[in-house]
Amino acid sequence: MKNFPLWLFFLLLIPLVWFFFPLPPGDFLKTLKEGITSFSTWRVILIVYFVLVLGRTMRESGTIEEVGRYLRGMMPNKKLALSVPPALVGMLPMPGGALLSAPLIEDVDRSLPPYHLAFINYWFRHIWEYCLPIYPGLIVAAGILEVPIRKLSLYQFPLTFLAFGTGYLFISGFVKEGRKEKEKVKFPWKILPLLFLIILGFRFDLLYLFPLFLIFLFIQHRMNPWKILKNAFSFSTIFLIFVIMVFKHVLTNNPGFQELVAGGGKRYIFLLSFLSGYLTGVNQAYIAMSFPFLVPLFRAGEIGLPAVMYTYTIGFMGVLLSPFHLCLILTREYYGASLKDTYRDLILPVFSIFLLATVWYLCSVQ
Numbered sequence: 001m002k003n004f005p006l007w008l009f010f011l012l013l014i015p016l017v018w019f020f021f022p023l024p025p026g027d028f029l030k031t032l033k034e035g036i037t038s039f040s041t042w043r044v045i046l047i048v049y050f051v052l053v054l055g056r057t058m059r060e061s062g063t064i065e066e067v068g069r070y071l072r073g074m075m076p077n078k079k080l081a082l083s084v085p086p087a088l089v090g091m092l093p094m095p096g097g098a099l100l101s102a103p104l105i106e107d108v109d110r111s112l113p114p115y116h117l118a119f120i121n122y123w124f125r126h127i128w129e130y131c132l133p134i135y136p137g138l139i140v141a142a143g144i145l146e147v148p149i150r151k152l153s154l155y156q157f158p159l160t161f162l163a164f165g166t167g168y169l170f171i172s173g174f175v176k177e178g179r180k181e182k183e184k185v186k187f188p189w190k191i192l193p194l195l196f197l198i199i200l201g202f203r204f205d206l207l208y209l210f211p212l213f214l215i216f217l218f219i220q221h222r223m224n225p226w227k228i229l230k231n232a233f234s235f236s237t238i239f240l241i242f243v244i245m246v247f248k249h250v251l252t253n254n255p256g257f258q259e260l261v262a263g264g265g266k267r268y269i270f271l272l273s274f275l276s277g278y279l280t281g282v283n284q285a286y287i288a289m290s291f292p293f294l295v296p297l298f299r300a301g302e303i304g305l306p307a308v309m310y311t312y313t314i315g316f317m318g319v320l321l322s323p324f325h326l327c328l329i330l331t332r333e334y335y336g337a338s339l340k341d342t343y344r345d346l347i348l349p350v351f352s353i354f355l356l357a358t359v360w361y362l363c364s365v366q
Contacts, residue, residue, distance in 0.1 A: 006285060007240040010247050017247070021256030028250075035249030041242065043207055044143040048136045048241050049233070050210035051093055054194075056232040057214065058092055061221040063190040069104070070188045079175050081108045083124045083168055088191075090125035091198065093135045098327035101125050102334045109175060115341035116174055122320075122331045122342070123167045123349060129283065129316055130159035133201040137283030140241065141312060144248045144291045145298055150202045155305045159313060159357065166352045170345075193217060244288040252295040269293045273311045277318025281325035286315030306364035313357040317350050 018028050035041060067088055075081035086101035102121050112120075129135055133153045142149035197213050218225045251257050269290050277286035290311055297303045319325055323339060332342055 005236060005240075006280065006282060007236060007243050010240070010243045010288060014243075014247050014250055017250050017254060017257070021254045021260075023254065023256075031250050031253050032246070034253075035246040038245070038249060040143055040146060041245040041249070044139055044245055045238060045241050047139050047206050047210065049238055050206070050214065051134055051136060051139075052234060052237065053214055053229060053232040054134070054197075054210070054217075055092055056228050057217050057221070057223065058194065060223065060228070061190065061217070063188065063194070065104075066188040067191050070186070071104075078109055078177055079168060079171055081105070082120050082171065082175065083164070086121045086125040087127055087164065090128050091132060092194065093132075098122060098125055098331045098334075102331060106335070112175070113341075114335040114337035115345060116171075118331045118335045118337035118342045119345035120167075120171060121335075122328055123346070124164070125327065126320065127160050127163040127167070130163070130313070131157040132198060133206060134198065135283075136237075136241070137287055137312075137316075139206075140244060140284050141287050141291055141308070143245060144252075144287065145295060145308065147298075149206070152305070152308065153202060156309050156312065158360075159309070159353070162356050163349075163353060166349045166356075170349050193220070240284060244284055247288060248292050248295075251292045257292075258296045269311055270314050273315035274318040277315040278322045279318075279324070281319055281322035281328070283316065283319055286318060287312070290315060304364075306361050310357055310361040313353065317354055320350055321346060 014032070023031075067085075071081075071085045071088060075084055082105050085104040086098075089101040089104070098121055102117075105121060106117060129137060131153045132138065133149045138153060138156075139149060142152050145152075193213065193216060197209065200209055215225075217223070218228070272293070273286050273290035276289040277283070280286070291308075294303065294308060294311060298308070320328075321343075322328070328342070331337070332339060
């Protein structure tokens with residue numbers, strides 16, 4: 001299963017929907033065509049591709065390294081010097097991005113064992129997954145539910161602060177503060193356009209904002225746009241998003257599936273979200289498996305954003321704990337940390353976020 005393409009898995013699920021929830025062939029093909037040609041499908045695909053282009057542009061322009069050096073030099077204590085660089089680098093979604101932030105913190109405290117460094121880099125790099133509107137997982141979730149991404153982002157924003165605070169408190173138990181001299185480093189002005197994009201992303205549609213922003217970056221860094229656009233394209237990522245959106249349309253518009261959800265299928269949504277996140281280590285996977293169950297309930301007004309937030313968080317906890325998560329694999333390999341020791345650091349913070357999200361959810365639905 002390690003080398004089995006995730007897009008192929010979801011592609012095979014589409015005919016299985018027809019098998020388990022039979023429809024006349026004409027009706028099924030009509031729904032399939034609607035999913036393929038839907039504006040919402042291609043809107044999500046374009047935004048995710050723009051994110052890939054952004055990651056390639058920021059990496060080749062040297063922006064990430066420049067920001068990391070600045071933060072490491074300016075932080076007043078070791079805990080912030082260790083946690084803030086991977087957190088800021090994590091604002092830019094990219095496959096295997098943990099390798100970009102890993103070198104930025106390894107020299108901050110040489111006394112830390114590899115598994116502590118692996119935890120710090122891994123945990124703080126992923127605090128933005130809950131809320132940043134440029135993250136593919138959130139883009140797909142909003143696309144499946146057909147809600148404005150800024151609405152979902154703003155609602156889940158507190159989870160990012162909770163994740164940072166939880167991680168900061170946890171590393172306070174093993175990071176010993178000593179004297180830390182501030183280094184004289186220039187402010188990384190290259191980061192300003194990215195910050196503007198994130199801020200504007202909460203107000204304006206990213207589908208129209210991204211092209212303008214990318215054109216500006218190409219001009220600013222004097223880059224060859226065709227080369228960047230070509231190198232940023234990832235068939236496996238783009239086709240995965242395409243298949244997920246088609247699968248979602250076929251499943252959620254099937255009367256048999258709607259009856260299943262109405263008849264009690266919603267009881268297992270949270271478990272399905274966690275298991276699919278844990279078994280794949282991919283955000284889009286647990287979102288594709290669990291969020292279609294939310295669609296008919298969300299449309300009918302039976303659930304609101306609290307249930308969406310909780311489903312998203314539970315699934316993401318599975319992703320964080322997944323041994324198949326690419327960032328966890330790369331981080332452990334970079335520092336030479338064992339999975340057992342890294343898990344020992346991960347369990348308590350993950351469980352803490354789970355508890356906090358559970359309390360938030362239960363208080364919201366009372």
